[in-house]
Amino acid sequence: MHDRQSFALALVQMSCGIDPAANLDKAIDRIEEAAKAGADVICLPELFRSQYFCQRVDPANFELAESIPGRTTERLQKIAKGLGKVIVASLFERRGPGIYHNTAVVIDADGALLGLYRKMHIPEDPLYFEKYYFTPGDLGFKTFDTRFVRIGVLVCWDQWFPEGARLTALQGAQLLVYPTAIGWHPREKAEFGVSQHQAWETIQRSHAIANGVYVAAVNRVGHEGPADEESFIGGLEFWGGSFVSDPFGNVHSRGSHDREELVVSQCDMAKLDEIRRNWPFLRDRRIDAYGDIGKRYA
Numbered sequence: 228m229h230d231r232q233s234f235a236l237a238l239v240q241m242s243c244g245i246d247p248a249a250n251l252d253k254a255i256d257r258i259e260e261a262a263k264a265g266a267d268v269i270c271l272p273e274l275f276r277s278q279y280f281c282q283r284v285d286p287a288n289f290e291l292a293e294s295i296p297g298r299t300t301e302r303l304q305k306i307a308k309g310l311g312k313v314i315v316a317s318l319f320e321r322r323g324p325g326i327y328h329n330t331a332v333v334i335d336a337d338g339a340l341l342g343l344y345r346k347m348h349i350p351e352d353p354l355y356f357e358k359y360y361f362t363p364g365d366l367g368f369k370t371f372d373t374r375f376v377r378i379g380v381l382v383c384w385d386q387w388f389p390e391g392a393r394l395t396a397l398q399g400a401q402l403l404v405y406p407t408a409i410g411w412h413p414r415e416k417a418e419f420g421v422s423q424h425q426a427w428e429t430i431q432r433s434h435a436i437a438n439g440v441y442v443a444a445v446n447r448v449g450h451e452g453p454a455d456e457e458s459f460i461g462g463l464e465f466w467g468g469s470f471v472s473d474p475f476g477n478v479h480s481r482g483s484h485d486r487e488e489l490v491v492s493q494c495d496m497a498k499l500d501e502i503r504r505n506w507p508f509l510r511d512r513r514i515d516a517y518g519d520i521g522k523r524y525a
Contacts, residue, residue, distance in 0.1 A: 237266035242449035308338025
C-alpha cells in the first residue's frame with residue numbers, strides 16, 4: 228500500500244469523432260491539460276479512439292483494432308513519462324487473428340506499461356453488440372501498483388457486478404476506475420433516462436462503500452449514430468456524468484451530461500483506513516459461507 232497522503236485524479240470526459248487519429252490527438256491534449264491542473268492520475272473513457280462502433284454488427288469495424296503494445300500505447304507512454312503522470316486508457320485490442328478484446332492499459336508515471344486488463348463481462352443489448360466484437364477477458368481481475376496509488380481497472384459493463392469490484396479490492400486496490408461508454412436510447416430517455424442514470428451511479432458508489440475504496444467512472448458525451456429514430460432507435464446519446472466517489476459513497480466531483488470537460492478530484496488516502504476501521508466489511512466477511520457464489524444459480 229502507498230504511504231502518500233493524497234493524489235489528484237482527473238477524468239477526461241470527451242466526445243469522440245470518426246477519425247481515430249484526431250481522437251487520440253484530442254485525448255493527449257486533454258491529458259496535458261489535466262497535468263497542468265495538477266492531476267497525478269489521468270483516465271480516458273472506454274474505446275476513446277473511435278466512436279462507439281458496437282451499435283451495429285459490421286466486420287469492417289475490426290480494422291479499428293490495434294496491437295498492445297502498439298502505436299497508441301507507445302505514444303501514451305511517451306506522454307506519461309514526459310509529464311510524470313499515470314494514464315489509464317481503454318483500447319480495442321487485436322490479440323491475434325480473430326481474437327479481439329476490450330482492453331484497458333495502465334501506464335506508470337515513468338512511462339512503463341504496467342499491464343493490461345481485458346474486460347470480463349461482455350454485454351449484448353440493442354446498440355451494444357459487444358459479443359460480436361470482444362472475446363471475454365482471460366486475465367482475471369487485476370491491480371496495478373503505480374507511483375501514486377494502487378489501481379484496479381474494470382470496464383463499463385463490469386461496473387454492474389459486485390464480484391468484480393470485490394475481487395479487485397481484495398488485491399489491495401485503493402482506487403477502482405471504470406472507463407465507460409454508456410448512454411440513453413433517445414426513445415427511452417424521457418421515460419427511463421433519470422432512473423437509468425441514477426442506477427448506474429448508485430451501483431458504482433455502492434462498490435466504493437462495500438469495499439472501502441475510491442471509485443471513478445469516466446464516460447464520453449455526445450450523440451453517435453443515426454438521428455432517425457426508425458434506424459438503430461436513433462443512435463445513442465452518451466450521458467457523460469463522469470464522477471469520483473470516496474469510500475463513504477460521497478461524490479466529490481461530477482461531470483455534466485452534455486459537455487466535454489475534465490472532472491478533477493483530490494483523493495485523501497487516510498480516508499481508506501478511517502472508513503474501513505468504522506465499517507470493517509472486509510474483516511467481517513464470512514469467507515467460509517460463500518461457496519455458492521461460484522454457481523450460476525444456487
